[in-house]
Amino acid sequence: MSEAAKLPENVPGRYHTTEECDGCAYCAAVAPDNFEFHKPTNTYYVAKQPVDREEEELVLEAKEDCPLDAIRSEDEVVEAELQEDDHGNNRG
């Protein structure tokens, strides 16, 4: 997974979009309560983190189907960092 920069408009929390977004609007169609358009950069960002299971499922659906893999969760970021740490480190 590439290391794309998080867009600054994202609200803090578990999910965010990255600069890879090309503004296709798919995520906002799937989870309209959580994604919003940022016109100056033609990108979508997480304007509200999911607050219940239903919203979380929609955000996850958008994340899985985003054509540019531009929606990330913090879990993945942490995982990627851990994997990087593993290079050259012997665990255990």
Ligand code: SF4
């Ligand atoms: S689905 Fe992905 S590429 Fe399309 S607007 Fe949302 S974050 Fe951007």
